[in-house]
Amino acid sequence: MTPRQLLLACCLLLCAQLAHAGPKIERWQTTAGTRVLFVEDHSLPIIDLQLDFAAGTAREPVGREGVAGLTRALIDLGANGMDETEIASRLADLGARLSGGVDLDRTSLTLRTLSMADKRAPAFELLRAIIAGPTFPVAAFEREKARSLAALREALTRPDVIASKAFWAAMYPQHPYGRQATPESLTALLRDDVLAFHAAHYGARSATLAIVGDLSRAEAEALAERLSSGLPAAAVVAGLPQPQLPAGGEERIAHPAAQSHLLIGMPALKRGDPDFFPLAVGNYSLGGGGFVSRLVKEVRDKRGLAYSVHSYFLPLQQLGPFQIGLQTRKGQAAEALQLTRAVLTEFLERGPSETELLAAKQNLVGSFPLRLDSNRKILENVAMIAFYDLPLDYLDRYPENVERVTAAEIQAAFARRLQAAHLVTVVVAGD
Template structure:
């Protein structure tokens, strides 16, 4: 046996054994059809609840780009008997906080509240109304639509936003993941479009409820049942089609900015792909590990072509993107692209060195407990596991799965999903 590999295995096995295991996750389904994941924790008198709906931008109807984000923005701006000011005051009085967001796959609404019955009861009542009975007041709709249009117009002046929009459109083509709001598409939306989007997508069959905090299992079951009963039963979301891979090529867009923005990538993996861990470990060495990554050393340290360069995999319900991104002086854009492609080609053929592999594993394993050091972080991980139907021991085996990665597995995984001939390049800057 290779002595270096033996040493690597012993060191990492010890690290895995010493590291804390993931939280105990319980799973069930409400009578209304919502999936529920629960982590009981009495260390703080806090309750965190997150409801994820299959209501991301990929679920927007043709010609209605922007309706997912606008619907989400209006949820807490009016319910029966309360306007947005009263809702905000009520939350403040209870010491509760709402948050959330929208991406391609899901729309999320999260509530943090004190766990005492006199606080959590009213806070959860308000959450039920926000999810199941939003009024979408016309004045709030007009205001938020105008605000969104203004933000989109402003973004069209920024090279980073232009590059991102062009990149997503290029790698996903006609797939729903390519759908992006424009000033024109949002201006054309009517209040009825928001009402229709909510009715079609915010239902119990499309909901995943994650609960973390100071609650018993029986209390969590009652909470989840009440929340799901506040929603229409609805229908489960249909699976999205797998996106076709792009044909490669470059898109260059002129911009007066001094810096050129460069993006390279293509769709690669979905959530739950068994090769996620080799790709995660390998990408740390390629471009995800900051100053220790190859891209940073070759592009920044040796040649001074960029202040920062990074790469990442972003798995989704369907094939999510791999992306390399950087900014450089516009007269250096071609050289930066050449060096980046050379580094990627070498990595695809050779994979990481044993030393790079060890450094990547040590960092990913050593930093893992920081991903679970608060109820909020636990909630985010549990919500992801629930929405994407990952194994309940996903967090328990996370470090073990990293420790098992080898150079050969990294090289095989990268060769399977990264096809240089089909990678799209976007350059925004210069003439």
């Protein structure tokens, strides 16, 4: 072992010793069938909770793409006799914040409140009123639909959005992950579509609840029971189908932008897959490690073909994508694409060096405590564990799972998950 490798190994050992264990997570199920994960933490007078539903964009009916986002946008704009102004005023008076969003797999409602009884009790009741009896007001529906339509039309003029939409459609040509909202699908939406989507996907048995903060297990159980009992007793949402791997190919889309947008990838990884850790560690060396990654060194530093270049895996309920992305001047798009492919091919053939492997582990293990240094970050991780039904010790074992990865395991995992025959490429504003 060289002196540099020895130093990296020593630093890695020190980081592993300093890395904090994950929070203590407790799990149960409410009477209504909602799965609950709870972390008791009295260090701050704050409670954070996240309610997730299997109501992501992949659940949208064909021809009704956009209904998931519209449903989430409307759910807290009217409930049980309250309009959006009254709901917002009550939250403000309590110092509480209600947020959330929609991705491919899930829709989230996230509440942060102070833990004092006179603050948390009305905040919880307000959330229960919102999830138990959303009214989806007609005026709000028309306004939010028009806003979504205007935002989408504006987005579709940007080369990065055009590239992303074409990329997902190419990776998932016959799968819900590849379907996306269009001006036509949004225009066709009716308020009845929102009501139907809500009734089908916002049920207690398809929901997960993550709670983190300043309350006891008994208080958390009472809260979970109260919230879940207000949810509709909808049927359990069926699982998503497994996507078929796409035929590899290249799509070029003309655009007047001065910068070319290049994307390369394919469906590769689902949540809970044993290959996750070899792929995560390996990808740090390939393109996820910023200035120390091969792609940045070769494409940016040595040849100046891009200001930034990245790669990542996005595990989902079914096979989520591996993606390489970069932007470059039009005149050098062909050269940048050729070099990026060459770097990926070499990595697939040889894997990371021992120095790269040690550096990746050092960073991933050493930075791990920063992923859990606030209630909000803990909540995000616990909610992910709840929704994807991962082991309760997932966070506890994260550092050791990183540490045990070998170069051979990385090479084997990349070979299993990435094949040239299935890699799709999208170039917007190329030569």
